[in-house]
Amino acid sequence: MQVQYCFETMNKSCEKNNWSNNIRIPMYVFMISTILATMAGNLAVIISIAHFKQLHTPTNYLILSMATVDFLLGCFVMPYSMVRSVENCWYFGEIFCKIHTGTDIMLSTASIFHLSFISVDRYYAVCDPLRYNSRINSFTVLAMIITSWVLPAIFAFGMIFLELNIKGSESYFYNEVSCVGGCFVFFSETSGIVSSMLSFFIPGIVMICIYGKIYIIARRQARSIKDSTNQIQFRIDLNVKQNGSRCKERKAAKTLGTIMGVFLICWSPFFFSTATGPFMSYSIPPIVIDAFVWIGYLNSTFNPMVYAFFYMWFRRALKMILFGKVFHFDSSRMILYYE
Structure with a gap:
């Protein structure tokens, strides 16, 4: 099969994928479906928490911010990554390549920062x-949200625009990887590990430790609740109220722990390959790396599905959004769940 190039008239142009339509069309269908599901699901979460006053809680504000991260990923990162993945070509210019790559890294990093702070919130709850x-309180949550956006932005755009990601491997990158019409997420040995x-790894380990402690405390509370059933009658009402609150907090911790687990499963392949690939002489095929990137993107698609599965309030809010009831007078004061 004749080799095709992204830019036929330019020297050192990247090779274009010669896949047939039998491969190209299903890839576009899958990726477009993933993008639309990501945008629709996270937009529903954003509207639900922003609109209904009952959902204005510290944990939900963090979830709202994280849903915004996922929504922006679906809007501004995944569509361009789709064209790059299917065609193996970048038609949007070198400067926008850096902006796209920086935004991709920033939003991915921001997700795990949000999850880290959510785990801290659940620990105290x-x-x-x-x-x-x-x-x-409100000030603490605002500080968490600002940190989750600003630090990843400084890290991602600083690394890409200062070309710290290729530092130490410049010769290999420009001679073996770089070509006209390409936009590659490349890391040297040092930058890949850092x-x-x-x-991923440090925040992930911290979250696992925090949720491990939450699990141990929750089990201890469950045993305490079981033992308290034989206490005298006048304390029953108080215990029921306290135990109900504890059950609600444990359910929230379990839900957000599931979200964290989905995140770790989705992004582990990419970050493991990023850390180890440079030490294996970049022997992992680019198509495999690209597949790992899209598995990571799926995390942003799955999060709203987890909310829909675990949270009754989200299912009720989603129903009201779909039927246009959010436009009714005073709908923001609707009771979605009972304490």
Whole structure:
């Protein structure tokens, strides 16, 4: 089969994928479906939390911010990645390539920052409920959200525009990887380890430890609740109220723990390959790396599905959005769940 190039008239142009329509069309259908599902699902989460006053809680504000991250990923990153993945060509210019790559890394990193702060929120809610309201207040949540956006932005765009990601492997990159019409997510040995540690491994380990402790405390509380069933009658109502609150907090922790697990499963292949690929002489095929990127993107698609599965309030809010009831007078005060 004759080799085709992204830009036939330019020297050192990248080779274009010679896939038949039997491969190209299903890829476009899958990726477009993923993009639309990501945008629609996360937009529903954003509208639900922003519109209904009952959902204006610290945890939900963090979820709202994280849904915004996922929505922006679906809007501004995934469509261009789709063309690059199917065609193996970048038609949008070198400067926009850097903007796209920086935005991709920023939003991916911002997701795990949000999850890290959500795990801290759940820790205080379950393990230290008496001091939860004093520690996780509006100012604290705002600081968490700003940190989750600003630090990943500085890290991602600083690394890409200063070309720190190729530092130490410049010769290999420009001689073996770089070509006209390409936009590659490339990391040297040092930058691959640093990026993976800061964006994934360190926050991931911290979250696993926090949720492990939450699980242990929750089990201890469950045993305490079971033992308390034989206490005297006048304390029953108080125990029921306290135990109901604890059950709600544990369910929220379980839900967000599932979200964290989905994140780790989706992004682990990409970050493992990013950290180890440079030490294996970049022997992992580009098509495999590209597949790992899209598996990571699927995390942004799955998050709203997790909310729909676990949260009754989201299913009710989604129903009201779909039927246009959010446009009714005073709909923002609708009770979606009972305490």
